[in-house]
Amino acid sequence: MKIPSHKIILSIKMLILLLASLIWAGCTGEDEHSQSTHHSLLERLEHESAPSPNTNLTIETNMENTQRIPVKDAADVPQFYVLERSSEITKYPCTTCHNQPLARMKAGPKAENPRAHWDIVIQHANADVMNCLTCHNEGKIDQLQLLTGREVSFEHSYQVCAQCHSRQFQDWTGGAHGKRIAGWAPPRVVNNCVDCHNPHQPAWEIRWPAHVSKPVK
């Protein structure tokens, strides 16, 4: 039996068409997935990360005139900053009032020495562990102090907290604890411990929520 030549040509043409369409489909499929050549997101992070700062964005414009101070004692992480604090304290320097030893001020008649700091109640650890002078430096009242007696300025008060709260301090230096200021872009400026926690009563309050959700049906 003889097959007519035009039928052979036709079948070849059909075959070519089929192949072409298959190749085309394959190509477009690849195009669609060309963005995600990685198997997982973490793999992508590994391959595409570039040394910091890898973006032109910066928070400098959001910072306005606030002065930032480099954080000490955070060796394992890149340099980050806290805000300047002394100028933010309303009754600073402390020596404006504390111009004589504490014992003498306490002994004096109340009329001449009206009680300051009456609103401060310490609810931080217990009285056996902490009193005012655990953190405040009696000799140099404009400074704080560590347990060893080393002086620490108010800017670096996190060093005082870190003595007991070492785990929180580690998370804070890494970025898992605390709060960033002005934005995500570099440089990294964060709240100091006392910007969120009242050092005299560091626990968080129980309060009403800021918003009521409508029920979801």
Add this chain to the structure above:
Amino acid sequence: MKERVEEMLAENILKVDLEDAGASTGFESEGNLLSVLMWSRFNGDENPKPSCPLPSRDVPSPPPTVADQEMKRQVDRRSAMKSIAAGLFAGFGLMQTACNPLADDEKSEISRLNWEEYFKGNFRLMSEEEKAATVRRIERRYQLQNKNTIKVSTAAAQPGVLYGYAFNISKCRGYMDCVRGCIKENNQDRKSGMQYIRIHEHKKGQINFEHAQDDFFHEVPVEGHFYIGTQCFQCENPPCVDVCPVQATWKETDGIVVVDYDWCIGCRYCEAACPYDARRFNWHDPVVPKEEVNHNQHYLGNRLRKKGVMEKCTFCIQRSRQGKNPACVEACPTGARIFGNLLDPDSEIRWILKNKKVFRLKEDLGTEPKFWYFMD
């Protein structure tokens, strides 16, 4: 109806009105013809003057009038369509003018802006000039309607940036400051109480969203409970994008999944496809009090939406592309929310991924959310 018209005719009101209408529109011949035809129809006259153009067997047809000739003229399909379209257009214009007796330049400008806005393309296909033009129209329209200015940005994604988010379950106390901040920042509909973020109150000992409460209103945190926030996780493989039939939603190169509100047809496929309940639909025209509108807007972010379109969390694209943190991160007083650049090895989010035990919701789906949970 007939009696009413006859009454009006008796008082000589309708005729005057019709003639006035014909004269004032500038389409005198059509207007007169219309009035004559209406006259005969409403009047119920057996032998109207001028006569009805339809030939009648009983009444001998009168000599052809101008109207008659006009009605019997042969027209081809194309010119018929043309004149119908022109008529409709003119009629629509007339109706608008008639309905807005106080129509002034501002109103016509708003109409023109709306008209031009209607024919713009998908945001991804726009050239820079077209983007600038649509922004100009949106800003101008807002200015005309509200006597106030807004700034709409079309800032593109920065190279070398991929946004990621971490949520510290140990720190969240259910204060809902994030929700409040989000609603204000993103101009969300106050009427329906729309919110991108949900805070779920769980009993300790389980994480079951079926049994969690997300409409609580009591002092928080409650003893024996913990709180988890959910919102759009900006998946690396977003199922919502795959199902959109008109490509009105897509993933930007910095990882944010966005919606073109003017291209969305409101089919809500994306809402159904999202495994995380992250997408919201505008059932009504969104209501935002004028004094609460956030004027710093982005075309793909918090610009004012309309009825019948989808919207969602965009990690506050209008803020994050300026280097700022999203409003929820900024509002959170406890520091439970951490935001940053995943491609920056020095970022906080990368430190958390490296040093904390993190998890994501429904990880087995392969959606790869860029939103991790962790505990202290």
